[in-house]
Amino acid sequence: MKMIRMTNMIAQRRVSRLSGGLPGGLRVGAAVLALAGGCTVGTSFDPGEIQFEPERPETEAPDDPAPYMGDDALVLEAQSNFRTGIELHQKVIWRTCTPNGGVCHNSKEFPDLRTPANFVNAFGASCNVQYGEYQSVYDRCERPGDRFRIAGGGVNTGQIEIGWIESIPGEYYDGEGLPPEDSPGLHIHLADPIAGEQTEVYTNGEFQRTFINDGKVEDFTFAEYTTLWSILPGRKHLIGEVRDFQLDQVQSLLSVGVVEGDANRNDVFGARQDDPVHLLEPGSPETSYLIARLRGTMAGEDIPGSRMPLANSPFTIPEMLALFCLVEGFPDQGTEADLNRGIDYANCSYSDDPAGLNLLGEGVTWSARISKILEFNCGGCHGGDSPQAGLNLVGDDVYLRLLEPSTQVPDLPLITPGVPEESYLYLKLIGDDAITGNPMPYNPLTGEGTLGEAEIADILTWITNGAVENE
Ligand code: HEC
Numbered sequence: 001m002k003m004i005r006m007t008n009m010i011a012q013r014r015v016s017r018l019s020g021g022l023p024g025g026l027r028v029g030a031a032v033l034a035l036a037g038g039c040t041v042g043t044s045f046d047p048g049e050i051q052f053e054p055e056r057p058e059t060e061a062p063d064d065p066a067p068y069m070g071d072d073a074l075v076l077e078a079q080s081n082f083r084t085g086i087e088l089h090q091k092v093i094w095r096t097c098t099p100n101g102g103v104c105h106n107s108k109e110f111p112d113l114r115t116p117a118n119f120v121n122a123f124g125a126s127c128n129v130q131y132g133e134y135q136s137v138y139d140r141c142e143r144p145g146d147r148f149r150i151a152g153g154g155v156n157t158g159q160i161e162i163g164w165i166e167s168i169p170g171e172y173y174d175g176e177g178l179p180p181e182d183s184p185g186l187h188i189h190l191a192d193p194i195a196g197e198q199t200e201v202y203t204n205g206e207f208q209r210t211f212i213n214d215g216k217v218e219d220f221t222f223a224e225y226t227t228l229w230s231i232l233p234g235r236k237h238l239i240g241e242v243r244d245f246q247l248d249q250v251q252s253l254l255s256v257g258v259v260e261g262d263a264n265r266n267d268v269f270g271a272r273q274d275d276p277v278h279l280l281e282p283g284s285p286e287t288s289y290l291i292a293r294l295r296g297t298m299a300g301e302d303i304p305g306s307r308m309p310l311a312n313s314p315f316t317i318p319e320m321l322a323l324f325c326l327v328e329g330f331p332d333q334g335t336e337a338d339l340n341r342g343i344d345y346a347n348c349s350y351s352d353d354p355a356g357l358n359l360l361g362e363g364v365t366w367s368a369r370i371s372k373i374l375e376f377n378c379g380g381c382h383g384g385d386s387p388q389a390g391l392n393l394v395g396d397d398v399y400l401r402l403l404e405p406s407t408q409v410p411d412l413p414l415i416t417p418g419v420p421e422e423s424y425l426y427l428k429l430i431g432d433d434a435i436t437g438n439p440m441p442y443n444p445l446t447g448e449g450t451l452g453e454a455e456i457a458d459i460l461t462w463i464t465n466g467a468v469e470n471e
Contacts, residue, residue, distance in 0.1 A: 064342035065329075074317050074354040075345055082322035085330075085339035089119050092319050111279060120336050122279040123327075127289035134164070136305035137263045140277045140298070141289060142270030145261025146222075148188055148238075150229060152203035159208055161191040163236075163262035163269065167250055172241045178230050179239050186225070186240035186250055191261055191269055193235035202228045205240060207258060223253050264304070282334060285327040285350075294320075296363060314461035320357040324350045364461045366399060366469045373455050374398065377441050389437075399469045408436040417467035420460055429456055 068079050082088040093113050113119050127141040147159040170184030178199055179185065188205075207223040228241040242250050261269045270276065277298070280288045292298035293305065294315060315323070325348035331338060345351050363369060374382075374393040381387065383394035390407060391414075392398065402415040406424035412434075416422040424435070429451055431439030441451060 065344035066346055067342070068345035068348075068351060070346075070351070072351065072354060074321060075351045078318035078321040078325070078354070079343075079345045081318060083342055085119075085326045085341070085343060086116060088319075088322045088326055088343070089113075089116050089339065092315065092322070093119055116336055116339055120334065120339060122290065123282050123330055123334060124332075125279045127277060127279045133305075134264055138277075138289065138292075138298075138303055138305075139264065139266070139268050139270035140274050142261060142263050142268075143259055143276065144271045145191070145269070146259045147208045148190060149206045149208060150194075150201065150203055151206075153201035155194070155196065155198050155201045155203070155231075157194045160194065161261045161269070162207075162258060163189040163191050163267075164260040164265050165189070165254070165258050167242070167254060172243055173239075178232060181232055181237065181239075183239065185242050186227070186253075188238045188240065189262070189265075190236045190238070194231055194238075195235075199231045200228065201231075202226075205229060205238075207253070207256075209259065223256055223258075225249060225253055280327055280330070282330040282332050283328060285324040288327055291323065291327070295359060314359060314457070314464050316464070317354055317358055320359070321345075321348075321350055321354045324348070324357060358465055359461050360465045360468065364458050364465070366462070366467075369458055370462050371398065373451075373459065377451060377455070381442070388442075402467075409434065415463060415467050418464065420463045423463050423467075426459060426463055429459065 068075050070076075082091065111118065111122060111125070113122060126143055127138070145162040148157070148162050149159045150157045166187045166189075168182065168184045168187060172185060173179035173183040204224050204226045206221045207225075208219055208221050211218050211220060225240060225246075227246060230239045230241075231237075232239065261271060275287075277287050277289050277292075279290050285291050286299065289298070289303075292303045296303060322343060325343045325345055328348055328350065329344040350357060379394040382389070382391045387393070392401070402425065403413055403417075406412050406414050409424055412422055412424040412427070414423065414425040420426045425440075427435050428437075428440040443450070
């Protein structure tokens with residue numbers, strides 16, 4: 001009856017490579033870095049030997065690059081506020097991770113970047129977002145999936161890459177013929193069809209993964225599940241029966257964290273297409289997933305999921321510049337010591353046009369985004385001949401009206417460019433204590449106001465970046 005077997009050795013590898021309290025991507029990536037880079041810390045010496053020359057402390061920063069000597073005010077501001085990666089981490093990255101409303105805590109899609117060590121580990125780490133909503137996984141974050149194999153009961157599938165796996169709870173199907181495709185059970189969606197004609201087999205299913213251990217590539221069966229497997233038409237979708245006595249086994253199988261090649265279930269196996277991307281890519285801010293999530297796009301393509309940082313202040317241009325220049329200049333196998341080094345603004349390619357890093361350039365514009373959010377979510381009440389509170393949010397003159405004082409709290413304009421906390425419309429959206437009346441958008445049925453995190457984050461980004469009308 002023992003159907004999930006895991007030898008000690010494999011379990012240990014799994015622990016070091018895959019598990020832990022942090023989102024898996026960061027862990028796996030960190031381990032890969034460590035393996036790929038060899039040992040970077042400490043030297044080996046015979047403990048019986050006396051060391052005459054004390055070792056230099058490991059954390060000492062390498063030499064700083066020459067400073068930027070140009071006259072671009074944005075670069076100079078970045079250089080004086082964020083001289084090193086550590087300073088950027090303390091002042092900016094950490095802010096997006098603070099416990100209250102920080103993205104690292106209210107959304108499982110992002111790794112916990114609160115410590116400099118975690119921040120460094122984000123370089124080269126996979127951006128699999130397996131703990132969030134599956135729809136918000138970006139194709140280029142998908143990794144090669146684990147493989148599944150049935151060999152027994154007259155079926156031999158060979159190893160086939162797993163697209164995604166899902167357990168649907170409920171009574172197992174007891175009717176005639178094959179179970180319907182949404183019936184309860186352990187669903188496995190494969191990349192390629194299973195050969196042959198047989199549609200049912202009671203046997204052992206094996207889950208296999210390739211490990212890289214000391215430079216050697218090894219295949220392991222890391223879990224097994226014996227049950228009645230139904231192979232649905234198309235032969236890429238299997239349902240494994242789950243009876244009450246098997247629930248524990250299925251749970252432990254799922255808690256192993258099967259790597260899914262098509263984690264977002266859109267039939268694209270990302271790792272087989274474009275180059276996979278990482279959380280942060282040394283040398284390449286444009287293909288760093290974390291930066292793409294700040295901007296909402298990567299290489300002109302929309303990134304699924306809401307824009308970061310959700311509940312926190314969006315990045316200003318000098319902050320973006322510091323991050324871009326840090327990532328561009330970060331060495332391939334960089335360590336924490338590289339965070340202590342001065343950011344090389346002088347040689348950073350983005351220092352030529354820092355204004356180009358303005359998030360407004362990434363679609364958070366008045367005409368493309370903000371006016372539409374207002375029209376769509378607010379226009380029902382704030383539109384037409386007699387808009388609520390005399391505020392019309394639909395039509396041509398909306399922008400100019402927003403710069404004028406609110407009627408409820410005339411000390412505050414509806415929008416103060418650059419200053420969200422002095423923008424009454426924004427305060428209404430977040431239900432700030434300073435408002436009169438209800439938070440917006442007002443729902444007369446429940447008396448509550450709600451707008452998605454993504455919309456609120458974009459309005460915040462737009463105001464912070466100057467709330468310009470035309471761009
Ligand atoms: C269901 C109707 C309804 C919807 C939808 C609605 N509002 Fe309102 N809004 C009102 C009412 C009623 C008032 C006046 C009473 C109050 O503030 O509670 C008001 C007042 C306001 C005020 C204060 C105006 C001033 O000049 O002081 C602002 C700002 C505002 N709404 C913004 C919005 C925004 C932005 C949205 C969309 C995200 C929105 N509202 C959606 C009904 C609505």
